[in-house]
Amino acid sequence: MVLQVSLRVVIAEDLYLLRDGLVHLLQAHDFEVVAAVESGPELLRALTGQRPDVAVVDVRLPPTFTDEGLQAALAARKAIPGLPVLVLSQHVEQLYARELLADGSGAIGYLLKDRVFNAEQFVDAVRRVASGGTAMDPEVIAKLLVSTARHEPLAALTPREREVLELMAEGRSNAAISQRLFLSESAVGKHTASIFGKLDLVPSDDDNRRVLAVLTYLNAARG
Amino acid sequence: MDMRKHATAIGRALALGALAGLDVVLVALAAAAVALSFGLGMIFLIPPTTTLIRRRTRLGRRLNGTWLGAGTQAPYLPPPLPTKPQPDGWYRHDRQLYKTPRWPDWNKRWLWMISDPATWRDLLWLFLNPVIAGTLLLLPFFVIGYCLVTPWYPNPVAMSLGLGAAIAAVAAMPWLLRGYGWWNHLLLSPTAKSVLAGRVQRLDQVRLDAVDSQASELRRIERDLHDGAQARLVAMGMTLGAVEELMDKDPVAAKALLGKVREASSTALTELRGLVRGIHPPVLAERGLGDAVRALALDSPLKVTVTVDLKTRPESPVESAAYFSISELLTNAARHGGADRVWIDISAQDRALRVTVTDDGSGGADPSLGSGLRGIERRLAAFDGVLAVSSPPGGPTTATFDLPTALLTGGCGEKKPRLPLWKVTVIGICWGLGWLPLFPQGVAALVLKLTGQSELSWFYALYLPEPWQWPAIIFNIALGVSMYATAMLLPIRHSRRRWMAEATPSRLWFCR
Numbered sequence: 034m035v036l037q038v039s040l041r042v043v044i045a046e047d048l049y050l051l052r053d054g055l056v057h058l059l060q061a062h063d064f065e066v067v068a069a070v071e072s073g074p075e076l077l078r079a080l081t082g083q084r085p086d087v088a089v090v091d092v093r094l095p096p097t098f099t100d101e102g103l104q105a106a107l108a109a110r111k112a113i114p115g116l117p118v119l120v121l122s123q124h125v126e127q128l129y130a131r132e133l134l135a136d137g138s139g140a141i142g143y144l145l146k147d148r149v150f151n152a153e154q155f156v157d158a159v160r161r162v163a164s165g166g167t168a169m170d171p172e173v174i175a176k177l178l179v180s181t182a183r184h185e186p187l188a189a190l191t192p193r194e195r196e197v198l199e200l201m202a203e204g205r206s207n208a209a210i211s212q213r214l215f216l217s218e219s220a221v222g223k224h225t226a227s228i229f230g231k232l233d234l235v236p237s238d239d240d241n242r243r244v245l246a247v248l249t250y251l252n253a254a255r256g
Numbered sequence: 257m258d259m260r261k262h263a264t265a266i267g268r269a270l271a272l273g274a275l276a277g278l279d280v281v282l283v284a285l286a287a288a289a290v291a292l293s294f295g296l297g298m299i300f301l302i303p304p305t306t307t308l309i310r311r312r313t314r315l316g317r318r319l320n321g322t323w324l325g326a327g328t329q330a331p332y333l334p335p336p337l338p339t340k341p342q343p344d345g346w347y348r349h350d351r352q353l354y355k356t357p358r359w360p361d362w363n364k365r366w367l368w369m370i371s372d373p374a375t376w377r378d379l380l381w382l383f384l385n386p387v388i389a390g391t392l393l394l395l396p397f398f399v400i401g402y403c404l405v406t407p408w409y410p411n412p413v414a415m416s417l418g419l420g421a422a423i424a425a426v427a428a429m430p431w432l433l434r435g436y437g438w439w440n441h442l443l444l445s446p447t448a449k450s451v452l453a454g455r456v457q458r459l460d461q462v463r464l465d466a467v468d469s470q471a472s473e474l475r476r477i478e479r480d481l482h483d484g485a486q487a488r489l490v491a492m493g494m495t496l497g498a499v500e501e502l503m504d505k506d507p508v509a510a511k512a513l514l515g516k517v518r519e520a521s522s523t524a525l526t527e528l529r530g531l532v533r534g535i536h537p538p539v540l541a542e543r544g545l546g547d548a549v550r551a552l553a554l555d556s557p558l559k560v561t562v563t564v565d566l567k568t569r570p571e572s573p574v575e576s577a578a579y580f581s582i583s584e585l586l587t588n589a590a591r592h593g594g595a596d597r598v599w600i601d602i603s604a605q606d607r608a609l610r611v612t613v614t615d616d617g618s619g620g621a622d623p624s625l626g627s628g629l630r631g632i633e634r635r636l637a638a639f640d641g642v643l644a645v646s647s648p649p650g651g652p653t654t655a656t657f658d659l660p661t662a663l664l665t666g667g668c669g670e671k672k673p674r675l676p677l678w679k680v681t682v683i684g685i686c687w688g689l690g691w692l693p694l695f696p697q698g699v700a701a702l703v704l705k706l707t708g709q710s711e712l713s714w715f716y717a718l719y720l721p722e723p724w725q726w727p728a729i730i731f732n733i734a735l736g737v738s739m740y741a742t743a744m745l746l747p748i749r750h751s752r753r754r755w756m757a758e759a760t761p762s763r764l765w766f767c768r
Contacts, residue, residue, distance in 0.1 A: 099541065127551065131554075147522050176555055
């Protein structure tokens with residue numbers, strides 16, 4: 034990328050230290066923080082009012098300290114379809130991942146708060162979400178795969194193909210996967226094609242659509 | 257007339273009558289024992305006699321349930337707990353000290369027996385049973401016998417009368433049996449006091465269990481924190497100290513150490529997450545029971561179908577107990593049952609929360625063996641919950657538990673079903689017209705009658721012929737009183753259940 038336009042971001046987090054940390058972290062990586070809020074209603078106002086390029090949202094927010102943040106994010110995405118949201122949480126649940134992915138419009142991230150420790154990866158994930166991709170926490174993916182492992186189509190995958198599928202589901206590109214697994218990019222391409230074949234998915238050009246297709250498939254497998 | 261029914265009734269009446277005949281022996285024994293133990297102080301006769309009588313009444317109760325359809329619970333106070341030694345090794349009863357628990361236990365036992373009202377009710381039942389059984393059960397046989405043996409035949413009217421009496425005696429048999437069952441129930445069933453005493457003892461046990469499991473849970477959490485997150489934080493602090501020292505001398509090594517610190521913090525967080533999940537799962541706090549169980553189902557390796565039908569959220573502790581019980585049942589299904597599919601159904605039954613977990617595994621689960629199921633029972637017992645497991649060998653296994661007052665929302669939420677129109681009409685008439693028979697036609701006429709005034713006015717009772725005047729006045733007063741009583745009792749009976757549930761010592765009426 035030659036010219037990087039600074040992305041406008043809304044942050045919702047109730048703990049001051051963490052909110053402040055996120056603001057500094059994202060500002061340091063050329064994001065423009067348009068709002069840093071601490072409660073659900075404020076977040077919804079900021080999301081619909083500011084229409085940021087991406088939002089980083091904590092699940093548990095005041096006033097109820099339940100899943101206020103998640104609900105606000107879902108509501109905002111209903112009003113503005115495809116609004117990129119990266120949800121952070123102390124714990125990850127397949128249930129929430131499914132709800133976030135349910136509308137199928139992508140631009141969704143769902144990560145453990147620990148992932149903020151690795152600034153580079155975290156910022157990378159925010160950027161990916163902002164550009165319409167997905168960033169799923171490896172823990173969610175692992176849970177998805179464990180619970181779907183017994184279902185027929187997935188059982189047909191080779192161990193290598195499963196590894197590729199896991200990384201793909203996290204939202205990584207073929208290039209990133211090849212780096213991770215020390216494979217050539219063409220080998221990864223072959224693996225993905227084989228996975229799509231085994232899972233009866235029609236391949237398309239769009240990388241993110243493929244990831245979404247995989248996740249939607251995993252969702253559907255459980256009924 | 258159902259012949260079989262009457263034949264069975266006759267057979268049972270005969271058997272019960274014979275049993276009551278044998279009771280005469282027991283009565284003699286019991287009377288002797290009472291006289292000897294209270295007259296001559298031979299208290300060692302009390303426990304064996306009481307045990308004997310209790311065996312007899314146990315049989316009576318059982319027959320009452322199987323033959324007479326009036327199942328009766330045993331009414332006895334819970335037996336005394338065995339004496340525990342004092343710190344100095346002696347066993348104490350009252351103001352005496354003993355070397356062995358034998359005498360204190362024995363003392364407690366006979367005191368328990370004679371201080372239990374049920375013992376005396378048993379005794380009363382035993383003394384009266386031959387008489388009552390003789391009257392109710394054997395009298396018809398005498399009637400029948402008398403009618404059949406007496407030489408009626410010369411007189412056709414007397415003969416038909418005799419035959420009619422015999423048939424009536426046979427026909428009355430089931431009713432007589434029912435009457436006998438009611439008599440048994442009267443003396444052999446538990447009194448409110450003994451029911452309460454039993455309940456108090458059970459609650460005591462439940463409380464002990466709850467406190468115990470809570471304490472051990474806290475100990476586990478403390479241990480996990482101590483060995484896990486706390487230790488890791490200490491290690492991180494030490495490593496950071498080393499980094500501080502190395503920073504200038506060897507930046508590369510310092511950087512490597514910092515990476516380790518980050519890893520350690522990550523692990524500590526993962527451990528804390530696991531711990532939190534075990535204490536109170538975040539989804540449960542955030543979404544309630546339904547979604548928490550759905551999340552559980554998603555994480556399970558089995559194919560789990562969850563149906564939830566709840567309108568309100570149960571209290572948080574109840575939710576938590578239900579959640580962990582379901583979680584345990586799911587684990588059991590996966591680990592021991594060899595199941596592939598599990599169906600979880602959560603629904604509200606009136607105020608109870610009912611959960612059913614069914615799997616297609618191999619069955620054979622036994623609550624008395626599996627400590628997991630025992631744990632669930634303990635967890636549920638704190639909320640009066642009951643676990644029922646049906647698990648025939650070969651499956652399927654169905655575990656159901658009810659938490660009876662899970663959805664009690666403070667009382668005022670529930671709508672009262674409306675009074676039917678006829679009841680409203682009756683209540684209206686009673687309130688509106690009750691005064692008429694009671695006051696002028698009843699009380700006023702009574703006063704006139706007592707004072708002997710010649711004024712008749714419109715008091716109809718005084719126009720009646722002399723012998724009917726008193727009955728008419730009394731009838732009027734009774735009619736008026738019963739009209740007011742009806743007007744009050746109808747709505748009370750109608751909302752009795754709600755009243756029982758909602759009235760408190762400080763608020764005697766339910767909220768509108």
